Amino acid sequence: MNIGIVGAGAIAHFLLKEINQKDHNDLRIKSVFVKDKRKYETVASQFEVELFTDLTDFLSSGIDVVVEAANINAVKDLVPDIITQKDVVVISVGAFADMELVTKIGHLANKYNNDIHLPSGAIGGLDILQNAHALGKVTYVSLTTRKPASSLITEEIEEAQVVFEGKAADAIERFPKNMNVSIVLALAGIGMENTKVTLIADPHINKNIHHVEITGEFGEATFTIKNNPLPENPKTSYLAAMSILGTLKRMNGKIRIGG
């Protein structure tokens, strides 16, 4: 499967190293869409990929699937065009807090018969939530995220501080680089307005910790993950990058486990 990536930051580098410099069967990154080729010219030689700044050229470069690893604005600007030609994996899931965009991209995906994949990113438990919500009988979903203070605020603090408390819809507005997880959780369950979020800046930790609580007719579930950060961008958890690789492998296989 030939892959094109949008973005050349921390997640893209993880994927380039894993996929193009190790053996992941027939996965191969061929093309990278960037805003500025000069900034990333070493990426082309180091990973044997071609850089593109023109979307039409990028999409016709022999790729089968596009992975977005850029940001929310890139999803809004590029995915409506990409989905008319290719399957797409989106990691800046926060873009889908905009329900108009979800409707538009969903309509185009149907019309052109391409798929949108939203990896679980830095969290887990989405299988439980979606199954539990199949009858619409989930009553409560919350996410409590604790990150190193420097990932969330610029001021120096001595003690852990709640920097946001409210609904997922507002969490992603306030923290677009840190709260994509709240939106994938909301999409899998009871929505942007009902998914409760607490975000804590903690000067004493070096992991990105997400704690999910779900209550419904099925019973109750809790889930905590203590993520190691990606060294190139500590705001981003290692597992978020890995979840894209996992998604690509599952797309390329015929046996689907869980879900």
Ligand SMILES: NC(=O)C1=CN([C@@H]2O[C@H](COP(=O)(O)OP(=O)(O)OC[C@H]3O[C@@H](n4cnc5c(N)ncnc54)[C@H](OP(=O)(O)O)[C@@H]3O)[C@@H](O)[C@H]2O)C=CC1
């Ligand atoms: N769903 C989840 O659980 C998670 C999602 N994320 C999200 O994943 C995304 C990527 O994360 P990460 O790799 O750490 O971020 P980085 O900041 O390290 O990299 C982002 C890259 O995207 C590029 N970029 C931005 N806009 C465009 C565009 N319009 N076209 C092409 N390239 C573009 C940037 O280029 P330049 O430097 O030139 O601006 C940069 O190379 C972020 O949105 C992040 O919030 C992260 C963690 C978890």
Ligand SMILES: O=C([O-])CC(=O)C(=O)O
């Ligand atoms: O990587 C993480 O731990 C979560 C994150 O940044 C996001 O959801 O935007």
